[in-house]
Structures are given as C-alpha cells and as structure tokens.
Amino acid sequence: MPEQLNQLPDTATKEEKYLLLLKQLASLTAAETDLIANLANIAAAITQTFGFFWLGFYLVKGNQLVLGPFQGPVACTRIDFGKGVCGAAWKEKRIINVDDVFTFAGHIACSNESKSEIVLPVFKAGEVFMVLDIDSDELAAFDETDEQYLQEAVILIETLL
Numbered sequence: 001m002p003e004q005l006n007q008l009p010d011t012a013t014k015e016e017k018y019l020l021l022l023k024q025l026a027s028l029t030a031a032e033t034d035l036i037a038n039l040a041n042i043a044a045a046i047t048q049t050f051g052f053f054w055l056g057f058y059l060v061k062g063n064q065l066v067l068g069p070f071q072g073p074v075a076c077t078r079i080d081f082g083k084g085v086c087g088a089a090w091k092e093k094r095i096i097n098v099d100d101v102f103t104f105a106g107h108i109a110c111s112n113e114s115k116s117e118i119v120l121p122v123f124k125a126g127e128v129f130m131v132l133d134i135d136s137d138e139l140a141a142f143d144e145t146d147e148q149y150l151q152e153a154v155i156l157i158e159t160l161l
C-alpha cells in the first residue's frame with residue numbers, strides 16, 4: 001500500500017468518495033494484523049477523505065469506553081456505559097446520529113467546536129467491542145449516506161477483530 005492516499009477531486013460526490021475510501025480501507029488493512037495499527041490508519045484515511053473535525057475509536061474496557069486511535073484535538077479518555085453519545089450507542093447497540101449535540105441530553109463535550117456527531121457500534125461476537133465516533137464542527141453534518149457507508153466501514157473493521 002502506498003503511503004499516499006489517492007483522493008478524488010472536490011467535485012466528486014460523497015458516495016463516490018465513500019466508494020473509493022472503502023476500497024482503500026480494505027487495501028490499507030489487508031496485510032496488517034495489528035488492530036491498533038489498522039484502526040490508526042482507518043482513522044487517518046477517513047479523516048483525510050472527509051476532513052471531519054474529530055474522528056476516533058473508543059474501545060470497551062470493563063464498564064468503560066477508553067480512547068483509542070483518533071485524528072483531531074485531544075479528547076476525553078474514558079466514557080462510562082450509557083453516558084454521552086458514545087455510551088448511549090454502546091448501551092443501545094445502535095448507530096446514534098445527532099444533528100445538534102447541544103440538544104442531546106448527557107452529551108459529553110470534549111470540545112466546544114463539536115456541533116454534530118455520529119457514533120457507530122462495532123461488534124465482536126454479538127457484543128459491542130468499540131465505537132467509531134465522528135464529530136463535525138457543522139450542525140447536521142451526517143445524513144443517511146454517511147450512515148450507510150460508515151456502516152460499511154464498520155463491517156470491514158469487524159472482519160479485523
């Protein structure tokens with residue numbers, strides 16, 4: 001895998017960017033077995049493609065989520081079960097897409113710049129193993145296209161566990 005990630009021009013649609021990204025994620029991770037190395041490159045590749053304000057993984061450790069590989073400003077390191085958007089996605093075992101984080105009861109503000117957020121649970125053997133958390137500095141940044149293709153990325157990540 002080259003160290004440079006090919007990027008489509010800005011005129012490409014979001015769907016086109018996701019389709020290329022998914023191929024790149026598969027290629028980036030194909031020859032590597034270390035989970036942290038793979039999550040680190042996945043975080044970088046998604047962020048390079050879309051320029052999200054913050055993107056990272058929180059891994060389940062006991063009764064908490066603990067910060068894993070990420071891109072963006074420093075962030076909260078531990079989140080309790082059921083707390084914040086991340087803890088809610090873990091507890092409810094579903095994608096949570098929040099258009100305006102200030103309206104989400106219990107939202108944990110690692111940064112005042114975050115305005116919308118999507119969290120996707122990643123499963124191993126039927127249990128949440130980690131979550132993928134993405135923050136945007138714009139309101140309502142994530143739509144159904146993001147949900148659909150980020151879920152495709154999650155399915156790929158699940159094959160690495």
Ligand code: SME
Nearest residue numbers: 075084085086107108110
């Ligand atoms: N906002 C998240 C906390 C993690 S940061 O966004 C990086 C939450 O409410 O769970």
